[in-house]
Amino acid sequence: MSITVAMYSHDSVGLGHARRNRALAYALAADLPRITGQRVRGLLVAGHPDATADALPEGWDWLVLPGFTRTTSGYESRHLDVSTERLWHLRSATAAAALQAISPDLLIVDRHPFGVDDELLPALETMRDTGTRCVLGMREVLDSPEVAEREWQRIGGPAAVAHYYDAVWVYGDQNVYDPVATGEIPGQLTERTRFTGYLAHGRPDDPLTSSSVRVEQPxxxxxxxxxxxxxxxxxxxxxxxxxxxxxxxxxxxxxxxxxxxxxxxxxxxxxxxxxxxxxxxxxxxxxxxxxxxxxxxxxxxxxxxxxxxxxxxxxxxxxxxxxxxxxxxxxxxxxxxxxxxxxxxxxxxxxxxxxxxxxxxVDRRTLRDAIDLDGLSAVGDLAAEQIQSFRQTPAATPQFTAPIQRVH
Incomplete structure (x- = not known):
């Protein structure tokens, strides 16, 4: 028996979302076999081709969606010569088909619960039908509380997120920054929220082979x-x-x-x-x-x-x-x-x-031992808990119906 993990990041700007998921992939590939006694495989869905410059654990792979880029007028196609509408349908259908094909035990979505303009909603509906456990992974800081509240309301509010997501993992130290206390994470999601610690210790290196940098110290x-x-x-x-x-x-x-x-x-x-x-x-x-x-x-x-x-x-x-x-x-x-x-x-x-x-x-060092930097050591146990629930609990009966439509 094996465990299948899927991750999603929209990646319209930068590579932070994909690299955060990649760090989690290495942590889960190392810890879940030890915790569960089963081998682990996984798929990382990303939206930027540069993501694939970074290697993944054995048995894992990338699926890169055609890219969106953010402009002053909203999202537009990064490279593909198609309308925004057509690109949305292509990305949404591709992500849904891929996730349905691998039928993951666990889906981890980085930062944006429903993806670009709700493109992930069809896939999430499928995951609910199969009973896949879904986790929303969040940075410890989102934005000012006022902006964060508007963003939650724009996607249907915390009730919409709670309908699809079984847990919220905050990748930070609650004693350093607490998005629950600031209101960046709504109170309705508090019971589902777990602080992992910063994803700092144990991060994989980034072997970008196109580099020609030769390091001479100091x-x-x-x-x-x-x-x-x-x-x-x-x-x-x-x-x-x-x-x-x-x-x-x-x-x-x-x-x-x-x-x-x-x-x-x-x-x-x-x-x-x-x-x-x-x-x-x-x-x-x-x-x-x-x-x-x-x-x-x-x-x-x-x-x-x-x-x-x-x-x-x-x-x-x-x-x-x-x-x-x-x-x-x-x-x-x-x-x-x-x-x-x-x-x-x-x-x-x-x-x-x-x-x-x-x-x-240059003549000093900085100690950071007082901060919880061991989030990558914590996610294995949190994931194993979700996977155990997936295999013991039938799919939930829907109590909230979120519209599957694009948000403009």
Whole structure:
């Protein structure tokens, strides 16, 4: 007998959703066989082709849906020359068919309960009919409470989520940031909510084989996640002074616009005193290890970047994104208050601030032992509990009917 796990992430911007699910896949592949005595296989449904650059455990695979991208007027097709409506139907039908074909014991959905414009609802209806246990995985910070409430109401409110989801896993430490207390997770879902701890310790490396970075120690590190909006941070880093005896690695990310990447390269070449010590690249092999071995790191405040940082003792200066959402500023402030990082507001970012911080950071380390960083060790038991319920309990009788339609 075997266990089948499926995961979904919509991935219209960045790779954070898919990489969070990938970390869970490795944790479950390692722990569920030990806990249950059964082998485990899985399928990760994602919406960005760059996700597949990251390997998966043996017996697991990716299913990449044709991509959406977010524009000022809403979601549109990233590459495929079809209407938004047709792409929605293609993605929705593909996800539903794939999940029905593998009939998972457990489905884990990252952040967006019903996907892009409710594209996941048909699949969730099928999962209810088969009795599959469904888990909604949430970052510890969503947005300001007001924005979060509007988002919950836009998808039908917490009752709609409770209709389809058996549990909500919050990937954070409740003592550092509590989205239940702030109202970002509605009170109606409190009984289903479990805090796992941050998905920090035990994260898999990211062997991006297209990289040509050769690491020479000691070095400082600047990274901007996927890079779609990391241009200002990368540019300031390329113009900063470098502590004596160190090199500077700047990772611009696979999704940084070419013009921003070129501007950072040019700034590094024009940094006459330090240009021989600066390396600018989009990718690096084994990013968690790169963070761990750095003398100091500057980064944005995306969940995965913070998880990689907190698994180390590397000093970190966090420059949170201040556009679109309040997620990153709120996360950075909470972790700074807990003593895990230092925070520099985006409006105060400049090369001089980075130079001063690097100079003082390379001679110290940061202990983060007071924070629960062992979420990847906790999810095995939580998953096993859900799977046991799946195999002992018949499918629930529907009590709430959510409309299967797109939300505009």
């Amino acid at each position: 070095y400082i590190l600047t990274m901007v996640g996927g890079g779609s909006d990391g241009g200002p941070l990368g540019l300031a880093a390329a113009q900063a002074k470098i502590p004596a005896g160190h090199r500077h690695i700047i990772l611009t990310g696979p999704q940084m616009p070419e013009s921003d990447h070129d501007q950072i390269l040019e700034a590094a070449r024009n940094n006459a005193e330090y240009r021989s010590q600066i390396r600018v690249d989009r990718y690096a092999p084994h990013v968690p290890k790169l963070v761990r071995d750095a003398a100091a790191t500057v980064c944005m405040a995306g969940y995965n970047s913070m998880a990689e940082v907190m698994a180390t003792t590397t000093p970190a200066l966090v420059v949170p994104r201040n556009s679109r959402r309040q997620e990153q500023p709120r996360r950075a402030a909470a972790l700074a208050a807990a003593g895990a990082v230092q925070m520099l507001p985006a409006e105060e970012l400049n090369p001089q601030e980075l130079s001063t911080w690097f100079a003082g950071a």
